[in-house]
Amino acid sequence: MNLSLLVLVPLITAVAVLFCKGLNGIRWVSLAGATVQLLLSFGLLALYWRERAAGDSAAFLYEYRHAWFPSWNIWYHVGVDGVSIAMILLTALVMEAAILVSWAIKPMSREFFILLHFLSAGAYGFFLSLDLFTLFFFLEVSVIPKFLLIGVWGSGRKEYSAMKLALMLMGGSALVFVGLMGLYYNTGGAGGTHSFDLMEIAQMHIPVEVQRQFFPFLFVGFGIFTALFPFHTWVPDGHSSAPTAASMFLAGISMKLGGYGCLRVVVFLMPEAAREYSPVIVLLATIAIVYGAFATMMQKDLKYINAYSSVSHCGFIILGIGMLTRTAISGAVMQMISHGLMTALFFAAIGMIYDRTHTRMVQQLGGLLKIMPFISTVFVVAGLCSLGLPGLSGFVAEITVFMGSWERAGEMYRLATILACASIVITAVYILRATGQAIMGPVKDPHYNGLGDATWNEKLAGILLGAGIIAIGVAPFWLQALIK
């Protein structure tokens, strides 16, 4: 299968949207593009299974190399393994749902959908890349659409949030850039050619001193993308100000770019340094988990609740990576997928509620279950997944992280694991409190009584993401097998 298709389909869709006539044309072309992409992703999964079952044990399948800048030894190099296929599936699902919930976006719906497709093209490219230059290129592609999506269609302090997000992510990219330079010029030895190729660098084995020097740059750089404490401050503002679809994409996919980068580039290429820095990573991750959970307790705005809880939940990803045991890392990957689906579903539900009631304040809502049963159910499912109810994906991912973390001996790691486990209780507090006040109970405002439930497109979005959560929660084995 030609993997470049996965980058081209969103781009072609974006161009098609540009020439579409009328609002309906724009919507349906966008949806068609995203659906084709979703089918392609499932097709890729099926092909991948068949190939693996046939005994192909290459590290990456469907590799494609094309010389891009030969004089620098820069290649356009793509390929997939189980982890990247899982991330691609996640992206396709969230993208489909994001388009479904932005059905009624106004004004400038054409520009909105084009930017959304552009954003997703960057994410697909990132997950496919096997060359560090290609990877960095796709990492930065997302800056323009993110900035414009939040700044133009957002709410609240949207300009401030958009600027903060763009600058902080660019800062992360700058750190990654320095790290990449360090890697590049330390490959190939004396007189050899330098390389950006992931597999080649892995085989060359970077000297430990070099690893020690450049590990912090790469790790913190990617970490900023995934809300590493203390660089998480863009997350609450950015996610809360963004329009629903952008929030879904930002929290669901963009934050995972960082986690994926940490895993694929940092830990994979610099294993010795990762071991040395492991205590620091675990410490930062634990702070993020506990601090994020407590900060969420104080929030009154539903979007801020989900944004801060994202900081906490992404802490599990970093924790899993920092623990460096096999189980913990596969738990981190599962947490990426699970959190991606869950948070997208959550933001979708919040967006639907906000569209109807025009408020996101927990105190002003109440009794929504009686008025809009479907949306409320979606909200509750996302919430329960967030607090780790067995049978949903959050439980599977978090318990894998905890089990993996416990495998790592040492008092500090044990303590970190216990603290992380304990934070689940706080999660339960804020989720149940928000659900109790906003969803259950009597209807607070009589105006709400006339509001309708989800439309067909919103229902479809909710069902898609909910199905993903339940599929992983009930039968996690296929995902574990895929990413092992």
Place this chain on the structure above:
Amino acid sequence: MWVDIILSLRQELIVAVIIFLLLFIKIGAAAYRTEAMLHFINLLLLANLLLGFFQGGDATLFSGMFHTNRLIVLEKSMLNLATLIVSLQAYSWLKGHRQVLEFYMLLLSTLLGFFFMISSGNLLIFYLGLELSTIPLAALSSFDLEKRRSSEAAMKFILSSAFSSALLLFGISLLYGATGTLGFDTLAGRLDGSAFQLFAFIFILSGFAFKISAVPFHLWTADVYEGSPVTVTAYLSVVSKGAVFFIFILALYTVFKPLAGNWYKIVVLLSVLTMVTGNLFALRQDGLKRLLAFSSIAQSGFILAGITGSSRGGEASVIYFILVYIFSNLGAFGVVSFISAQTGRESVNDYRGLYATNPLLSWVMAISLFSLAGIPPTAGFFGKFFLLMAGAGKGNFVFIGIAALNMVISLYYYLRVIKAIFMDSQPEPIGKLKIPLLPKIAFLVCVAGIVMTGLVGGIYDYIYSLSKGF
């Protein structure tokens, strides 16, 4: 013999022929329609660009005074292209101007000067070419004849240029005293890094630093850029700066190669100062011309970072970046120039709500600014990446880290403009503007250039294959 000389000099000759043609028209023709004349001149410039593309061989003429090779031909073609784009964009402004022919005579004289400067094989010819371009440039700066600011800009430009030329000339004379030669090919062999030679070199370097507006020699830039007509500002910031960078890198990489250990530190220092100062001053500017002026100072700092690479990749990345810079900066200046000519509004706040009325201009501006900021998939990303990558080749990662952080700072002020265009609104936005054909073509060329130069990898590798290296 004569055929060879004519072929080697063809780019200079064509420009000279056009200058004389315009002169004869000026003297001979009684009356002409300005618009028809503008179309005619733009056709001439297009022909000039196309004829220049034909590749000749390497040649050295006039006992080493003038030399040309395929890289130099490419550089001249890039300057031709930039001149054509500037000229197309100037259409709306020149349409209402009475001295169209004079404008083009002066413009092409500067271009001719740059050509001789790039091709020079001797410091004397280099100096001649530089002066041939500087004096008409000052005249161009004052071309908004009825505006006082324009005359003021010209005055500042001519005074600071005279000062920098004096420095340069002093350095050249000292160098002649130290080595007894001015030819590029013989100079390199006679440089040994003695204190006297370094003293001379510092003066020459200062002269260069003035022309590329490197900090601390940048003080003239903002005022001159602001006061001159926008078209001339665009020309100054792209063609003038690009040409000086072409010869600067040639001088550092070949003539002053024996002093590489000395100039490396100086250029790193200049680069850091230029980037940081340019960016910090750009943060607070409200006038778009001043903002772009400081941004162009900062861009000089990035180009200097590429020069420090001292490798074949360094040379190629600088030339490649200047190509990218031509498209990006002219795209941004083109929009400013067009809107300024139609409405006279030039500040960031005037651009609030531009997207609602002029979506096309807004996207051209946005794409150009993203390219200047170095964000993919625009060509600016590739340009900056390669410049810093070449700079990192020396292993000075602190320096590269500072440069990377500067990219973050610069993003802020570019995004401010984007924010004004797309997110803000104002009671009296700039009205719907109709774009005439010629500026439209110019915008199209800029946007196509910004998109294609990066994604098509062959362009960089072509430049790489031509460059000589360190």
